[in-house]
Amino acid sequence: MNIFLKNIKEGMYYFAELIANLINTTLLLFAFIFVVGPTAIIAKIVGKKFLQAKGGGADMSDNKKKREDFYKQF
Amino acid sequence: MGETNILGISCYYHDSSAALVKNGVVVGAAHEERFTGKKHDTSFPLNAAKFCLDSQGMTIGDIDHIAFYEKPVLKFDRFLSQSIEGFPETAKMFLRAVPFWFTEKLRVPRIVNKKLNYKGNVFFIEHHLSHAAASFLPSPFSNAAIVSVDGVGEWATTTWGEGENNAINLSGQINFPHSLGLFYSTMTAFLGFKVNNDESKIMALRAYGEENKKENEFYKKLKQVVEIRKNGSFALDMKYFSYHRGLKMPSAELSRLLDCPVRKKEERLKQKHKDIAAAGQMVYEEALFNLLNHVQKETGRKNIVIGGGCGLNSVANGKIINKTRFENIWIPPSPGDGGTSVGAALYAYNCILKKERKFIMENAYLGPSFTNKEIKNFLKENKIIYHAFKNEEEIVAKTAKLIDENNIIGWFQGKMEWGPRALGNRSILGNPCNLRAKNRLLKIKERENFRPLCPAVCREDAHKYFHCDNPLPKSTDFITMVYKVKEDWRKRISAVVHVDGTAGLQTIKEKDNPLYYNLIKEFGKLSGVPVIVNTSFNLGGKPIVNTPRDAYDCMMKTGIDCLVIGNYLVYKKENSN
Structure with a gap:
């Protein structure tokens, strides 16, 4: 009986995971086509490049950053 | 305080x-x-x-x-x-x-x-x-130029600047998708190996390829892929790559350029694959040395520290002092x-927090360790047949004798190493004078036969056997540099000499690891050469062992003859049943 219940539980877990993956994929596909897609098209029309080399000259000096800046994730 | x-x-x-x-x-x-x-x-x-x-x-x-x-x-x-x-x-x-x-x-x-x-x-x-x-x-330096080269971080793939006391100033960077690390990973994928894992195989394979730039047809072609600029930077021609668009690394254009399809994992390695590996390494080195020379000129520093995944390219690292104006180098483990x-x-x-620097990483022994009592309990609980050593002198004498008799030893002592390389606490040891031992070790590690094994040598002996930089960089303690083995010794320690006469040596200071140091010296007394083979204690595809259980299981699953674990010696043959 225990084995039966364990198998049912495992089966339900995999089923739930499958459903979650399906919903995730559908939503993400929607976002990719209707959000990323138009942004990419507009960017191409206006000639905006997202991956251009930004070259040298970056300054990540600790002297110029305050302690609070390091609490930020950006 | x-x-x-x-x-x-x-x-x-x-x-x-x-x-x-x-x-x-x-x-x-x-x-x-x-x-x-x-x-x-x-x-x-x-x-x-x-x-x-x-x-x-x-x-x-x-x-x-x-x-x-x-x-x-x-x-x-x-x-x-x-x-x-x-x-x-x-x-x-x-x-x-x-x-x-x-x-x-x-x-x-x-x-x-x-x-x-x-x-x-x-x-x-x-x-x-x-x-x-x-x-x-x-690092041991109070001031140094800093260069960090890897695949990619947030946006940056390469940064440089300088450090002085407890301040770091990064003054330049190169952004994604232009990346030397991803260029090298693309060559790894192109040659049928696993990205972020098998880059060291390209380093090994390149020694079998044509390393003369005029003779290597792929070198000229790969030079078109990486534009090396006078200001020290570089740029990749992205038509040869597809990592910025998806999951594969090289594009079909790269195959066309090299007139060679992407090698499949199980496909036999041909000479052209070896030549491509050599060309990739040569182009990588050129871009790196160009950048380093620019940074030296910009900062005027004599010391250089290298960070990022490309710091594991020990073949290039071993040439930095020769090919640039830097005088001293340090690379972390x-x-x-x-x-x-x-x-x-x-x-x-x-x-x-702006607090002064107090720490120099003299060694990489920062991980978990196990007491003799814990090891003995493990052996007893699992009914493992073992022999106890009386003291450290006996550990050294017996293990050196076993290595001299061409046994392969699992060596599990003290604190686990920090970093991807075993440095004498979680190591498999062997006799460098015996080619059979090399073949057995490659089999144990499930390694391809083109890959070399590393020698371990006491620091003061390094110049006798290897053409090292002088002064010997401290980071040779972490197997971060490859040097030529001196011609007179190549035959004698053939198990650790790569096909091009080089070796990625590990040096040891007595104060950092006296047991390991004494073992090498003792082996030297028996064999006439104080050098041993050191490779990481793990199964192919698995991480380096951490616990006594990991070490014992690794020995029992492979051709390792015995395990020297703390104060105890365990023979595989006595426990095979």
Whole structure:
């Protein structure tokens, strides 16, 4: 009986995971086509490049950053 | 003045790790893979963090700050930019990666709180700043030029600048998609090997290829792929790559350029593959040395520290002093992403809290260790037949004799090493004078026969056997440099000499590891050559062993003859039943 219940539980877990993956994929596909897609098209029309080399000259000096800046994730 | 304890964390890309800095000194550091048994584990380093705390008798309540090794939102910005720029080819990448961004990568403070029960704020240090800190702050230099080269962090793939006392100034960077690390990884993928794992195979394979630039037809072709500029920077011609658009590394255009299809994993290695590996290494080195010379000119420094995953390219590292104007070099034992937990924690202590530097990484023994009592209990509980040594002299004498008799030894002593390389505490040891031992070791490690094995030698003997830089860099202790073996000794220690006469040596100081040091010296008395074969103690595809159980299992599953574990000797043949 225990084995039966364990198998049912495992089966339900995999089923739930499958459903979650399906919903995730559908939503993400929607976002990719209707959000990323138009942004990419507009960017191409206006000639905006997202991956251009930004070259040298970056300054990540600790002297110029305050302690609070390091609490930020950006 | 109270104590300041900082926990550094690196995870969610590859090789997650944790490190503990106590009053400016790194007192513990470990990679999560050693605890989970999953090589290059990317998961949150809960086990590694617990080890760091337990090893100092601390709880999370004793931690003043947590430092994370990158800025996730900046990285997400790059990911979104990639998705937009490469639309619609980036669909697969987008669908695969976004769930992880929202469940893990963008929720670091919450995950830290949940997993570690840490209530404070988290410092987020830029990826390359963490690399720079990991390579400069624990270095023996008070000032140095800093160069960090890897695949990619948030946006930067390469950064440079300088460090002085406890300040780091990064003055230049090259951004994604232009990346020397990703160029090298693309060559790895092109030749049928696994990215972020098998780059060392390309380093080994290139020695079998044509290393004369005029004779190597692929060198000229690959020079078109990487534009090396006079200002020290470089740019990739992105038509030859597809990593910025999706999941594969080389594009079909690269195959056309090289007139060679991407090698399949099981396909036999042909001469052209070896020549491509050699060409890739040559182009990589040219771009690196050009950058280093520019940085030397810009900073005027004599010392250089190297960070980032490319710091593991020991073939290039061994040429830096010769090919640039730098006089001294230091590379940490874990220059890649796995090492950034140390960098983030030290950066928080030295640069954010502005406290003076107190720590030089003299050795890499920062991981878990086991007492003789714990080892004996393990052996007894598992009914393993063992022999006890009376003292360290007996361990040294017996093990040296076993190696001299061409046995393969699993050597498990003291604290586990920090970084991807075994440095004499979790090592498999063998006789360098015996080619049969080499073949057995390659079989044990499930390694391809084109890959070399590393020699270990006491520091004062290194110049006798190898054409090393003079003065000998301290980072040769971490197997970060490859040098030529002196011609007179190549035949004698043939098991550790690569086909081009080089070897990636490890040097040992007596004060750092007296047992290992004495073992090499004792072996020298028996064989006439104080050099031994040292390779990491693991099964192919698995991380280096961490516990006595891991070590014993590894011996029993492979052709290792015996295990010298703490004060005990375990023979495989006595336990085979």
